[in-house]
Amino acid sequence: MSFYPEPTNIWESIEYSSLGITIAESTWMFPTIETIHVIALVTVIGTIALVDLRLIGVKGHALRVSQLAKDTLPWTWGAFALAAITGLLLFVSKASSYMINPWFLAKLAMLALAGLNMMYFHMTTWRAVDHWELDPTFPAAAKVAGWLSLVFWLVVVFCGRMIGFTLGIFF
Amino acid sequence: MGDLLFNFTEWLRNTPLNDLALSIGESAPTLWIGEHFYAIPIFQVIHILAISASFASVLMINARMLNLAGHSSLEDTTARYLRVIWWSLAVLILSGALMIIGEPIRELINAVFWVKMILFVTAVLFTIWFHKGMAKRFAGKAQASAGAKLAGVVLVVLWCMIMTGGRWIAYNPG
Numbered sequence: 230m231s232f233y234p235e236p237t238n239i240w241e242s243i244e245y246s247s248l249g250i251t252i253a254e255s256t257w258m259f260p261t262i263e264t265i266h267v268i269a270l271v272t273v274i275g276t277i278a279l280v281d282l283r284l285i286g287v288k289g290h291a292l293r294v295s296q297l298a299k300d301t302l303p304w305t306w307g308a309f310a311l312a313a314i315t316g317l318l319l320f321v322s323k324a325s326s327y328m329i330n331p332w333f334l335a336k337l338a339m340l341a342l343a344g345l346n347m348m349y350f351h352m353t354t355w356r357a358v359d360h361w362e363l364d365p366t367f368p369a370a371a372k373v374a375g376w377l378s379l380v381f382w383l384v385v386v387f388c389g390r391m392i393g394f395t396l397g398i399f400f
Numbered sequence: 401m402g403d404l405l406f407n408f409t410e411w412l413r414n415t416p417l418n419d420l421a422l423s424i425g426e427s428a429p430t431l432w433i434g435e436h437f438y439a440i441p442i443f444q445v446i447h448i449l450a451i452s453a454s455f456a457s458v459l460m461i462n463a464r465m466l467n468l469a470g471h472s473s474l475e476d477t478t479a480r481y482l483r484v485i486w487w488s489l490a491v492l493i494l495s496g497a498l499m500i501i502g503e504p505i506r507e508l509i510n511a512v513f514w515v516k517m518i519l520f521v522t523a524v525l526f527t528i529w530f531h532k533g534m535a536k537r538f539a540g541k542a543q544a545s546a547g548a549k550l551a552g553v554v555l556v557v558l559w560c561m562i563m564t565g566g567r568w569i570a571y572n573p574g
Contacts, residue, residue: 264567268455268560271448275456278449292472292480300469304459386448390441393570 243324252322259322266315270389272308274382276301284367284375294367295358327392329399336388343381350374406573408511417508424504433502440502447495451566453488455559457481462552465544475538482531489524512572516565523558530555 233250236242243249252258279301283294320327327333354370361368412418424430433439463469464477472480500507507513534548544552 260568260571264564267448267567268563271452271455271563272459274449275452275454276459278452279456279460291476296471300460300463300471301456303468304456304463383445383449387441387445390444390448394437394441 238325240325240328243321244326246321248318249321249324252318259319262315262318266312266319269308269312269315270386273305273312274386276305276308277378277382281375281378284371285379286367286372294362323396326396326399330392330396331399332388332391332395336385336392339381339385339388343378343385346374346377346381350378402573405511408514409509409572412509412511412514421504421508424501424508427501429501430504433498440499443495443498443502447492447499447566450488450491450495451559451563454485454492455563457484457488458552458555458559462549462556465549465552467543474541474544475535478535478538482527482535485527489527507569510569510572512565512568516562516569519558519562519565523555523562526551526555526558 233245234241236245244253252262280294280298283292283297350371354368354374361371458481460469461478461481464472464474469477530548530551534545534551538544538548
């Protein structure tokens with residue numbers, strides 16, 4: 230016998246799925262998935278910030294920015310995949326609460342903006358990185374992309390923390 | 401494990417730490433933080449960003465030692481990222497102190513918090529040992545010793561345990 234009401238929308242259907250209920254009812258699953266999500270997100274942000282800081286002009290070393298990106302990108306993408314999977318599992322357990330939480334929606338929007346910024350940068354300025362990475366200062370477009378990325382990811386973290394303080398207070 | 405943490409927290413309640421946490425809780429900074437909803441989330445964001453810098457730096461040193469990233473000399477890579485680690489540790493301690501002032505009972509009378517602190521001190525001592533010992537021998541070498549590689553992996557594991565502790569402070573039984 231199910232103790233859960235009949236779903237009235239897609240988000241409730243996800244939340245009341247066997248996977249959603251299993252995670253929500255477990256005493257250890259949610260915190261464990263959340264912990265992996267945090268470790269993955271910390272890795273994503275840390276490795277992205279290393280490249281962003283280089284783009285905006287924080288030097289500190291002689292390493293070329295393209296080489297730095299080659300060193301960090303495998304970690305960034307691996308950790309991003311892990312963050313996405315764990316994020317999805319966390320979402321499934323409380324889908325309807327997340328979907329009415331403005332901080333969650335803002336976090337998704339910021340993730341999309343961070344992705345678009347990275348995509349645009351890689352399809353434009355980054356294509357000619359071999360020509361400008363040895364210059365004393367980087368092109369303005371590279372600096373703007375670096376700053377935008379830092380700001381977007383900072384807001385992603387802030388929204389993520391705010392979800393924890395506001396989940397369940399919106400109806 | 402849950403029982404052990406519960407009993408540890410109960411024990412903490414009967415130590416002078418309880419009075420200390422209560423007196424901090426009545427101080428002006430704690431009251432100010434309590435009245436400002438965004439203060440704790442902002443401290444937490446700063447804390448998370450500092451961990452990001454530390455952890456990414458530890459990963460990059462490891463990647464170089466394990467030949468997963470080979471674009472810079474072992475000596476340069478270690479020196480560069482150790483500098484980031486020390487600065488971010490300073491921010492980590494400051495933001496952590498603000499979080500303790502903001503919620504003294506939640507942090508100080510919490511078994512998981514103290515487990516995290518023990519792990520954190522271990523990680524700091526381990527980093528000092530790595531910096532002053534292992535890293536000093538990297539000059540002019542292309543490969544890290546097996547001991548240095550092992551130390552690097554231990555640091556990654558320690559940081560993962562610290563982050564786990566950080567998240568589980570919110571779920572401490574007791």
